[in-house]
Amino acid sequence: MTDRQDIHSSGIPALCAACEARHRGVCGALEPAQLVALSKTSSKQRVQPGAELVGDEETVDHYSNILSGVVKLTKTLSDGRQQIVGLQFAPDFLGRPFRSESAANAEAATEVSLCSFPRATIERMLRESPQLEHRILTQTLKELDEARDWMVTLGRKTAAEKVASFLLLIARNIDPARAAGAEGISFDLPLTRADIADFLGLTIETVSRQLTRLRTDGVISIEHNRQVFVGNLSRLEARSGI
Amino acid sequence: MTDRQDIHSSGIPALCAACEARHRGVCGALEPAQLVALSKTSSKQRVQPGAELVGDEETVDHYSNILSGVVKLTKTLSDGRQQIVGLQFAPDFLGRPFRSESAANAEAATEVSLCSFPRATIERMLRESPQLEHRILTQTLKELDEARDWMVTLGRKTAAEKVASFLLLIARNIDPARAAGAEGISFDLPLTRADIADFLGLTIETVSRQLTRLRTDGVISIEHNRQVFVGNLSRLEARSGI
DNA sequence: CGCGCTGTTGATCGGGTTCAACGCAAGTGG
DNA sequence: CCACTTGCGTTGAACCCGATCAACAGCGCG
Numbered sequence: 108m109t110d111r112q113d114i115h116s117s118g119i120p121a122l123c124a125a126c127e128a129r130h131r132g133v134c135g136a137l138e139p140a141q142l143v144a145l146s147k148t149s150s151k152q153r154v155q156p157g158a159e160l161v162g163d164e165e166t167v168d169h170y171s172n173i174l175s176g177v178v179k180l181t182k183t184l185s186d187g188r189q190q191i192v193g194l195q196f197a198p199d200f201l202g203r204p205f206r207s208e209s210a211a212n213a214e215a216a217t218e219v220s221l222c223s224f225p226r227a228t229i230e231r232m233l234r235e236s237p238q239l240e241h242r243i244l245t246q247t248l249k250e251l252d253e254a255r256d257w258m259v260t261l262g263r264k265t266a267a268e269k270v271a272s273f274l275l276l277i278a279r280n281i282d283p284a285r286a287a288g289a290e291g292i293s294f295d296l297p298l299t300r301a302d303i304a305d306f307l308g309l310t311i312e313t314v315s316r317q318l319t320r321l322r323t324d325g326v327i328s329i330e331h332n333r334q335v336f337v338g339n340l341s342r343l344e345a346r347s348g349i
Numbered sequence: 350m351t352d353r354q355d356i357h358s359s360g361i362p363a364l365c366a367a368c369e370a371r372h373r374g375v376c377g378a379l380e381p382a383q384l385v386a387l388s389k390t391s392s393k394q395r396v397q398p399g400a401e402l403v404g405d406e407e408t409v410d411h412y413s414n415i416l417s418g419v420v421k422l423t424k425t426l427s428d429g430r431q432q433i434v435g436l437q438f439a440p441d442f443l444g445r446p447f448r449s450e451s452a453a454n455a456e457a458a459t460e461v462s463l464c465s466f467p468r469a470t471i472e473r474m475l476r477e478s479p480q481l482e483h484r485i486l487t488q489t490l491k492e493l494d495e496a497r498d499w500m501v502t503l504g505r506k507t508a509a510e511k512v513a514s515f516l517l518l519i520a521r522n523i524d525p526a527r528a529a530g531a532e533g534i535s536f537d538l539p540l541t542r543a544d545i546a547d548f549l550g551l552t553i554e555t556v557s558r559q560l561t562r563l564r565t566d567g568v569i570s571i572e573h574n575r576q577v578f579v580g581n582l583s584r585l586e587a588r589s590g591i
Numbered sequence: 592c593g594c595g596c597t598g599t600t601g602a603t604c605g606g607g608t609t610c611a612a613c614g615c616a617a618g619t620g621g
Numbered sequence: 622c623c624a625c626t627t628g629c630g631t632t633g634a635a636c637c638c639g640a641t642c643a644a645c646a647g648c649g650c651g
Binding site: 190193237241243245257263348 | 424428432435487500590
Binding site for chain 3: 556560
C-alpha cells in the first residue's frame with residue numbers, strides 16, 4: 108500500500124485533476140502512474156437522455172465512470188415488458204467486469220457525462236491492481252444490497268409505498284446530505300413517468316395517480332412535472348412501508 | 350500466480366480433501382498453506398431446516414461455505430411482510446464481506462451443512478490473497494446478475510410466469526447438467542409453499558393454484574407435495590415469460 | 592384418537608391494470 | 622402568428638388478476 112498523499116502531488120493528469128471519480132470513484136484506487144496510463148486512453152463524453160450506452164447482449168468494448176447524470180439499467184422480456192433493474196449515479200463505475208456480454212441494457216436517463224476507457228486497459232489494470240478490484244467489489248456489493256432492497260419493494264409493497272420509496276431513493280442519491288437532515292428538500296426527478304413505472308413494476312397511470320395522491324395529501328408538491336419538493340421527509344418515510 | 354497443480358498435491362487438510370468448496374467454491378483460490386491455516390479454525394456443522402444462520406442486523410462473527418442444502422436470504426418489513434431476496438446453493442460463500450452487520454436474514458431452507466470460519470480469519474486472508482477476493486467478486490457479480498433477473502420476475506411477470514420461472518430456477522440449480530438437456534427432470538422443491546410465496550412476492554394460495562394449474566395442464570407432476578417431475582422443460586420455459 | 596402443520600380449493604373482494612379521453616407545453620411549418 | 626402535431630402527463634370507467642377470508646384434506650405425531 109503506497110502513501111495516499113502522493114495522490115495529491117503532481118503527476119495527476121489534467122483530465123483527472125478535478126474529477127470526482129478520482130476521489131469517490133474507482134480511480135481513487137489508482138496510483139499516479141496508473142492514472143496517467145489510463146488517462147491516455149480515456150475520453151470524456153456527454154450524451155443526451157435516451158442514448159443507449161450499452162446494448163443488451165451486445166459485446167462490451169469499453170467501461171466508463173459516470174461523472175454526472177443518471178444511468179438506468181433495463182431488462183426487457185420478449186413481449187416488450189420492461190423492468191429497470193438498477194440506477195447508477197456519479198461516480199459509479201459502469202460496466203460488467205469479467206464478461207464480454209452485458210446482462211442488461213444501459214441507457215442515459217438524464218444528460219450524462221462519462222469518462223470511458225477501452226475494455227482491455229481496465230482488465231489489465233484489474234489484473235495488476237488488487238486495490239482497483241477491491242473498489243469494484245465494494246461497488247458491486249453496494250449494488251447487490253440495493254438490488255435486494257428493491258426486491259422487497261417490488262415483491263411486497265403496495266403501489267403507494269413503491270412510489271414513496273422511489274422518491275426517497277432519488278432524494279437520497281441526488282442530495283445525500285440534505286436527505287439525511289430533517290428539513291425540506293427539493294430535487295428534479297431524473298426519470299419520466301414511464302421510467303418510474305418500469306422501475307416500480309407499475310403502469311404510468313398508477314404512478315401518476317399515486318403522485319397526485321401524495322400531492323393532494325400535502326406530502327409533496329410538484330412543479331413542471333419533474334421538480335419535487337418534500338416538506339417533511341419523515342412523512343414520506345411513513346408512507347414508504349419501511 | 351502459483352501452479353494450480355500443487356492444489357492436488359499433498360498438504361491438503363483432511364477436512365478439505367473431499368470438499369466441493371475447494372474445487373468450485375472460494376477455497377479453490379487458496380494455496381495449500383492457506384488452506385491449512387484456514388482449516389485450523391474452521392468447523393463443519395449440519396443444521397436443520399428453519400435454523401437461523403445469520404440474524405438480520407446482527408453482528409456477523411463468522412462466514413461459511415455452503416457444502417450442501419439451500420439457504421434463503423430474507424428481508425422483512427416492519428409489519429411482517431417478508432421477501433426472499435436470494436437463494437444460495439453449494440458451494441456458495443455465505444456472508445457479507447466488509448460489513449459487520451448483515452443486511453438480510455439467512456436461514457436454512459433445507460437441511461444444510463456448512464463449513465464456517467471466524468470473521469477475522471477470512472478478512473485477514475482477503476487482505477493477503479487477491480485471488481480470494483477475486484473469487485468473492487465473481488460470486489458477488491453472479492448474485493447481482495441473479496438478483497436483477499429476479500427483479501424482472503417480481504416486477505413484470507404474472508403469477509403463472511413467476512411460478513414457472515421459479516421451477517426452472519430450482520431445476521437449474523439442483524441439477525444443472527440435466528436441466529441443460531432436453532429430456533425430463535425431477536427434483537425436490539427445497540422450499541415450502543410459504544417460502545415460494547415469499548420468494549415470488551405472492552401468497553401461498555396463489556402459488557398452490559398455479560402449481561395445480563401446471564399439474565392439470567400436464568406440464569409437471571407432483572408427488573408428496575415436494576417432488577416435482579418436469580417431462581418437457583421447454584414447455585415450462587414457454588410459460589416462464591422469457 | 593385428537594392435534595398441529597402444510598397444502599388445497601372455493602367464494603368474494605379490491606388494488607392495479609387496461610382502455611380511453613383529455614390537458615398542456617414544446618416544437619414545426621405554413 | 623397561428624394551426625397542427627407530437628410527447629408527456631393526468632383523469633375517469635370498467636375489468637380482472639391476485640389477495641383475502643374461510644373451509645377442508647392429508648399426514649405425521651404425541
